[in-house]
Amino acid sequence: MAIELYKNDGDEVYKVKLTAPNDAECVIYTYGATVTSWKVQGKELLFVSKLAKLDGTKAIRGGIPIVFPQFGPGKLPQHGFARNTNWKVVDQDNKTGDMATVHFELTDSEATRASEWPYRFRLLYKVTLTGTTLSTIIEYENLDSSAFDFTTLMHTYFRTSDVAGVKVKGLDGIKYVDKILGQSDVVETRKDVIVDKNEDRVYVDVPGEVLVDGVGSEDGRVIVKRFNYKDIVFWNPWEEKAKEMSDFGDDEYKEMVCVEAGSVAKPVSLEPGSKWVGGQLLRLAPKA
Numbered sequence: 048m049a050i051e052l053y054k055n056d057g058d059e060v061y062k063v064k065l066t067a068p069n070d071a072e073c074v075i076y077t078y079g080a081t082v083t084s085w086k087v088q089g090k091e092l093l094f095v096s097k098l099a100k101l102d103g104t105k106a107i108r109g110g111i112p113i114v115f116p117q118f119g120p121g122k123l124p125q126h127g128f129a130r131n132t133n134w135k136v137v138d139q140d141n142k143t144g145d146m147a148t149v150h151f152e153l154t155d156s157e158a159t160r161a162s163e164w165p166y167r168f169r170l171l172y173k174v175t176l177t178g179t180t181l182s183t184i185i186e187y188e189n190l191d192s193s194a195f196d197f198t199t200l201m202h203t204y205f206r207t208s209d210v211a212g213v214k215v216k217g218l219d220g221i222k223y224v225d226k227i228l229g230q231s232d233v234v235e236t237r238k239d240v241i242v243d244k245n246e247d248r249v250y251v252d253v254p255g256e257v258l259v260d261g262v263g264s265e266d267g268r269v270i271v272k273r274f275n276y277k278d279i280v281f282w283n284p285w286e287e288k289a290k291e292m293s294d295f296g297d298d299e300y301k302e303m304v305c306v307e308a309g310s311v312a313k314p315v316s317l318e319p320g321s322k323w324v325g326g327q328l329l330r331l332a333p334k335a
């Protein structure tokens with residue numbers, strides 16, 4: 048198990064690479080603490096656009112950007128500030144078992160205190176890689192004298208060899224908000240949710256694990272297990288919306304699907320001095 052820190056000319060860490068047995072590897076940029084690569088047996092399971100900006104000028108289009116403290120549009124810029132702020136590497140461990148772990152920290156700054164979400168806070172983000180899993184867990188802490196609310200999400204972009212073959216399982220019977228049709232409380236009736244058009248849905252209060260079939264290769268299956276995160280966002284821009292994004296190739300909608308674990312339908316409330324933990328564990332499942 049190895050942990051490599053990559054530094055820029057100013058001697059600051061800009062990228063961390065974790066490796067684990069089973070030819071597993073994971074890369075995280077300190078910008079947004081965005082995971083940009085997760086490989087198992089050498090095979091890439093996450094999508095990053097070939098047009099993604101990796102120079103800190105825009106949130107990274109792909110991988111696992113972190114949405115905090117606001118999901119979607121609102122008082123703050125879309126999806127909040129965590130995904131386009133530099134996080135700090137504060138700890139690392141490759142001595143425990145067959146795993147490698149790195150911890151990132153984000154705290155309030157002059158800029159965040161001057162924003163529409165001015166609270167004092169600390170996020171501690173723990174990324175752990177094993178031979179078949181990637182766990183991404185955040186401890187959210189309120190360091191302010193007032194209570195605050197937030198919504199948060201791991202905006203995971205899964206790589207697909209062909210989106211037409213993707214099936215998302217575990218959403219049957221769950222109510223969702225269709226952000227495209229402007230409908231809420233619609234009930235999902237399919238066992239296998241497929242992607243064949245622009246989709247933007249929030250499945251609310253999903254109780255169990257979700258399985259994404261068709262990740263990395265036709266028969267690659269990833270199980271998404273959540274810790275305290277209640278909802279699942281399901282998104283693909285499809286042809287027309289893809290063309291509107293400057294950092295996304297026109298045809299790349301065929302190579303990805305976003306299945307995003309978070310708590311977004313109802314905000315999380317944190318009292319002064321208290322902490323809350325949320326996150327996900329991605330596991331490459333054996334072939335069906």
Ligand SMILES: O=P(O)(O)OC[C@H]1O[C@@H](O)[C@H](O)[C@@H](O)[C@@H]1O
Nearest residue numbers: 125126202226247248280282307
């Ligand atoms: O282009 P952005 O800001 O990264 O957002 C991408 C998408 O992110 C999803 O989580 C939202 O549900 C969509 O509405 C949004 O379009």
